[in-house]
């Protein structure tokens with residue numbers, strides 16, 4: 001639901017500047033971005049240490065942490081950008097997908113700030129925001145030029161594994177996605193099985209560096225004739241191997257298991273994305289979302305010589321609010337202004353934006 005008439009826009013005479021707010025999962029984040037690319041501030045308050053004690057995200061704890069952190073985080077983002085709310089043109093806020101109780105904290109904060117400062121709000125899809133992290137300026141960007149359309153986007157996060165074709169800004173054709181676990185979820189579950197820390201992605205990556213990725217030949221679900229993914233067979237295979245090894249009473253070869261598991265995930269993600277890019281004659285590839293922080297995945301994509309692959313710098317792979325302001329900018333210049341009764345959309349697929 002959009003409304004272009006009800007809310008006024010502050011004087012827009014410089015580049016459009018949006019405050020972004022992100023609270024979809026376990027990071028409380030706020031950021032100020034100019035023109036969809038220039039990051040003036042990017043503040044992330046992570047709850048990782050709190051959730052690590054539970055071995056995963058505890059939704060009620062996440063919402064309550066957002067309530068505690070959101071205003072200090074917003075204030076810090078404005079301070080670091082050396083501006084006040086008088087200097088922003090609107091507020092972009094994550095509307096979904098994500099945890100309902102977490103999303104409403106960000107949405108209500110955005111509504112309160114927007115109402116009291118007569119600013120428009122723009123509800124942003126979190127998956128679209130991960131995509132727009134590839135347009136943000138950063139000294140560690142893997143490419144010094146913007147992504148070119150048509151492009152193939154692989155979104156790999158804790159909650160999603162999606163393959164989409166983009167022929168223009170804000171235009172997505174969903175090709176496929178995971179039929180069971182998301183790639184990040186598989187990393188988190190296998191890490192727990194191997195006795196590694198939460199979140200599992202960085203822990204598996206670290207263990208894998210010391211391991212042999214050919215020690216175990218775990219299955220790759222190619223799912224021929226479809227652009228979907230599946231990680232449940234791989235997960236079961238690792239579980240079976242761990243149970244078998246436990247019976248030997250020898251120490252578990254954690255590093256080899258981690259390396260072999262990671263290799264199986266990376267193999268499927270890279271090969272299917274490259275095949276889709278060929279099939280749809282894409283010029284470029286984007287790899288975004290938390291799992292795109294994985295060094296092995298990054299290396300494998302960068303080793304290809306057919307496509308330019310844009311992968312955000314590590315700080316922009318995992319959840320942040322700069323990407324929310326970035327995507328919000330493209331929505332804003334497209335005329336999107338949301339009403340103050342917008343609700344959270346915990347299950348908001350890319351195909352339904």
Ligand code: KG4
Pocket residue numbers: 025156157158159160183184185187188199200201202205289290291292293294295317318319
């Ligand atoms: O995008 P994100 O920060 O949050 C969601 O939108 O879900 O992604 C979090 C996921 C977690 O599952 C985490 O284990 C995974 O990204 N992750 C990684 C790495 N860093 C984070 N997975 C593999 N390798 C990494 N280095």
Ligand code: ZN
Pocket residue numbers: 126130157158289290318319
């Ligand atoms: Zn995310």
